[in-house]
Amino acid sequence: xxxxxxxxxxxxxxxxxxxxxxxxxxxxxxxxxxxxxxxxxxxxxxxxxxxxxxxxxxxxxxxxxxxxxxxxxxxxxxxxxxxxxxxxxxxxxxxxxxxxxxxxxxxxxxxxxxxxxxxxxxxxxxxxxxxxxxxxxxxxxxxxxxxxxxxxxxxxxxxxxxxxxxxxxxxxxxxxxxxxxxxxxxxxxxxxxxxxxxxxxxxxxxxxxxxxxxxxxxxxxxxxxxxxxxxxxxxxxxxxxxxxxxxxxxxxxxxxxxxxxxxxxxxxxxxxxxxxxxxxxxxxxxxxxxxxxxxxxxxxxxxxxxxxxxxxxxxxxxxxxxxx
Numbered sequence: 001x002x003x004x005x006x007x008x009x010x011x012x013x014x015x016x017x018x019x020x021x022x023x024x025x026x027x028x029x030x031x032x033x034x035x036x037x038x039x040x041x042x043x044x045x046x047x048x049x050x051x052x053x054x055x056x057x058x059x060x061x062x063x064x065x066x067x068x069x070x071x072x073x074x075x076x077x078x079x080x081x082x083x084x085x086x087x088x089x090x091x092x093x094x095x096x097x098x099x100x101x102x103x104x105x106x107x108x109x110x111x112x113x114x115x116x117x118x119x120x121x122x123x124x125x126x127x128x129x130x131x132x133x134x135x136x137x138x139x140x141x142x143x144x145x146x147x148x149x150x151x152x153x154x155x156x157x158x159x160x161x162x163x164x165x166x167x168x169x170x171x172x173x174x175x176x177x178x179x180x181x182x183x184x185x186x187x188x189x190x191x192x193x194x195x196x197x198x199x200x201x202x203x204x205x206x207x208x209x210x211x212x213x214x215x216x217x218x219x220x221x222x223x224x225x226x227x228x229x230x231x232x233x234x235x236x237x238x239x240x241x242x243x244x245x246x247x248x249x250x251x252x253x254x255x256x257x258x259x260x261x262x263x264x265x266x267x268x269x270x271x272x273x274x275x276x277x278x279x280x281x282x283x284x285x286x287x288x289x290x291x292x293x294x295x296x297x298x299x300x301x302x303x304x305x306x307x308x309x310x311x312x313x314x315x316x317x318x319x320x321x322x323x324x
Contacts, residue, residue, distance in 0.1 A: 021034065022313060022314065023035065023049045023058055023314050024287075024295050024310045024313045024314075025312040025313075030045060030046070031043050031044070032045070032046055038297060038304070038306065040307060042069060044058075044060060044076045044078075045060065045067060046061050046066075048093070049314045051071075051317065052095045052097075052098065053095065053136070054316075055316030055317060056070065057069065057071065058071055059093070059100055061093060064080060064081060065078050065081060069113075075113070081102075094135045095136060098111060099118060100112065101121075101133050101141050102133060106123070107120060107123050107143070108121070121156065125156070125162060132144040134153075135192075137190035140157045141155070142155055143156060149169055150168070150169020150171065151169055151171060152164055152168055152170060153166045153192065155207060165210040166192075190208060191204055191240075192205045192207055193214075193260075229246055229247070230247045231247075232245040232275075233245040233275050233312075237259075238318035242259060242260040243268070243276075245257055245258075245273075246265065255272075255274070256270075257270040273287060274287050274288070274289040274293075275310075279299075283299030284298050285297055285315070286298065287310045287311075292309060293308060294307070295307045295308070295313065
């Protein structure tokens with residue numbers, strides 16, 4: 001028998017691999033479940049789940065409370081909210097480091113995991129809030145503000161210094177863009193994607209320069225947009241490619257998984273799915289469109305049903321230790 005020891009380690013000191021984690025929302029119960037290594041192990045109330053940049057904490061919220069779970073232990077902390085999200089915001093919350101940022105109506109900070117309040121942020125945002133917190137970029141907070149000039153995007157750093165990014169207004173008068181149509185990512189650089197005209201046009205802003213890198217009509221298989229287009233889900237893959245599940249009504253209702261390529265939406269072959277996420281370590285997760293709305297893990301070992309009645313999935317950032 002030959003024993004091989006790695007330099008710098010002794011038997012029993014090897015660190016176990018970080019678990020593969022993700023979360024899904026239950027369609028009927030208003031509950032979010034944490035899946036660790038293929039098994040649902042913990043749950044908590046709330047909607048719009050999101051992981052911190054390291055993947056260590058999972059955060060959800062209801063109209064009355066915010067919840068935070070330590071994914072390594074399953075411990076859940078909660079805090080009552082004495083304010084409501086601004087009108088028109090689907091969700092107004094961002095995770096910056098080990099803090100949760102909310103608009104209430106000024107920017108307020110809550111430390112993870114116990115959600116103790118760390119105080120307000122003295123951001124010089126334009127008047128006529130409400131605004132919506134969209135996400136994080138390099139430790140800064142990205143905020144959407146609506147006023148008489150239209151919707152604007154502002155980047156706020158830790159000391160409250162604020163600068164506007166992108167065009168003003170964000171979308172031209174008469175467009176159908178709404179706060180729920182705006183998505184932020186820090187994958188492959190700080191970029192923000194948003195839609196107008198019911199997804200007929202997609203924009204991707206470089207949050208460092210404010211330059212619109214995809215100022216193009218997102219035609220689907222033709223010279224112009226579909227008669228009607230509605231985005232069911234929009235996300236960035238682990239490779240930094242913008243994807244969306246789009247409902248079109250060109251020749252009857254049809255759902256397509258698309259990605260941005262060459263400045264336009266490009267269809268991607270897929271099954272009858274409503275949500276799908278690739279996994280940095282290989283494989284993918286998907287939720288079927290029809291009842292019973294099953295969530296499946298698809299990988300080298302085959303396809304396995306994880307849960308039913310699933311209304312959405314969320315994975316940790318691809319750069320964190322829990323993304324495998």
